[in-house]
Amino acid sequence: MAIIERPRRLRRTEAMRRLVRETTISAADLILPVFVKENATEPIPIASMPGVVQHSPDSLRAAVEEAAELGVGAVMIFGVPEERDDSGDAACAVDSVLAEAVRWTKETTGDALPVIADLCLDEFTSHGHCGVLAPDGSVDNDATLGVYRRMAVVLAEAGSDMLGLSGMMDGQVGAVREILDEWGHTDTALLAYAAKYASAMYGPFRDAVESQLTGDRKTYQQDPANAVEALREVRLDVAEGADIVMVKPALPYLDIIARVEDMVDVPVAAYVVSGEFAMIEAAAQAGMIDRERAILEVLTSVKRAGAGIIATYWASEVARLLR
Numbered sequence: 595m596a597i598i599e600r601p602r603r604l605r606r607t608e609a610m611r612r613l614v615r616e617t618t619i620s621a622a623d624l625i626l627p628v629f630v631k632e633n634a635t636e637p638i639p640i641a642s643m644p645g646v647v648q649h650s651p652d653s654l655r656a657a658v659e660e661a662a663e664l665g666v667g668a669v670m671i672f673g674v675p676e677e678r679d680d681s682g683d684a685a686c687a688v689d690s691v692l693a694e695a696v697r698w699t700k701e702t703t704g705d706a707l708p709v710i711a712d713l714c715l716d717e718f719t720s721h722g723h724c725g726v727l728a729p730d731g732s733v734d735n736d737a738t739l740g741v742y743r744r745m746a747v748v749l750a751e752a753g754s755d756m757l758g759l760s761g762m763m764d765g766q767v768g769a770v771r772e773i774l775d776e777w778g779h780t781d782t783a784l785l786a787y788a789a790k791y792a793s794a795m796y797g798p799f800r801d802a803v804e805s806q807l808t809g810d811r812k813t814y815q816q817d818p819a820n821a822v823e824a825l826r827e828v829r830l831d832v833a834e835g836a837d838i839v840m841v842k843p844a845l846p847y848l849d850i851i852a853r854v855e856d857m858v859d860v861p862v863a864a865y866v867v868s869g870e871f872a873m874i875e876a877a878a879q880a881g882m883i884d885r886e887r888a889i890l891e892v893l894t895s896v897k898r899a900g901a902g903i904i905a906t907y908w909a910s911e912v913a914r915l916l917r
């Protein structure tokens with residue numbers, strides 16, 4: 595048999611492989627998530643996330659300066675408050691640790707590094723849910739929207755370039771867009787965690803933000819078994835004004851990323867979450883995999899699936915590697 599097609603011809607040398615490479619990642623594609631701890635005077639390591647810390651003001655400034663200098667695409671800030679309450683009021687204070695961290699970052703890097711503030715209540719509530727509770731203990735969707743609206747104005751006025759809506763309440767994108775526009779913040783962009791699954795992969799994050807959650811988020815985050823439902827969530831968020839839609843986690847949901855990318859005309863992002871990060875770090879520490887190759891392979895796969903933007907705790911490290 596004559597073999598006419600020989601795909602191996604294009605794999606013969608590194609230069610040849612580079613020539614035909616379909617997917618490349620660059621620093622500008624990456625969002626660096628950071629944690630900022632209220633009243634911290636030095637960075638505090640997070641045991642389940644090797645190399646990741648809860649920042650103090652100074653270490654935050656150093657980290658965002660480095661990210662900007664490396665050409666990282668954006669920084670996404672999560673606040674870790676000292677005090678929590680059951681109303682979510684703590685999240686709406688003009689001097690909340692999150693609003694302050696947005697100001698510190700904007701003072702440091704200005705327009706060189708877009709700042710995304712996490713708009714959700716889970717870090718601020720005493721029960722750890724992403725919304726406020728109804729008397730029967732369920733998460734009250736519409737009451738939560740009222741708190742999100744107040745929080746949105748505070749975070750926009752602190753200087754956020756974008757708000758990351760991660761709470762999975764129905765109508766959250768529309769509610770926040772409406773109040774921002776009313777207050778004149780028409781330029782504050784919205785990154786919607788459109789398809790966010792109730793995932794085991796958020797374990798280390800709960801340490802990182804000292805989450806008080808007992809129970810689970812299955813009444814508002816999606817069932818891992820569903821794909822069509824993700825398309826509905828995305829459709830609604832785009833209709834309500836999402837500027838970017840995100841799928842989260844990334845690796846167990848590459849099929850969702852691909853389907854979402856087919857469907858929308860806004861940029862698609864994906865979040866390689868804390869548990870995905872921790873799995874690779876743990877396997878590498880145990881000598882089971884080549885850490886750098888694994889990281890680049892994972893990020894490349896997420897981009898290949900269709901996410902032009904990737905949130906990853908490795909953002910600055912990878913930006914440096916790619917130099």
Ligand code: PBG
Binds near residue numbers: 796799
């Ligand atoms: C909730 C939120 C979570 C993450 C980002 N925003 C946790 C959750 O939904 O339980 C997880 C991110 C990660 O695991 O890296 N606002």
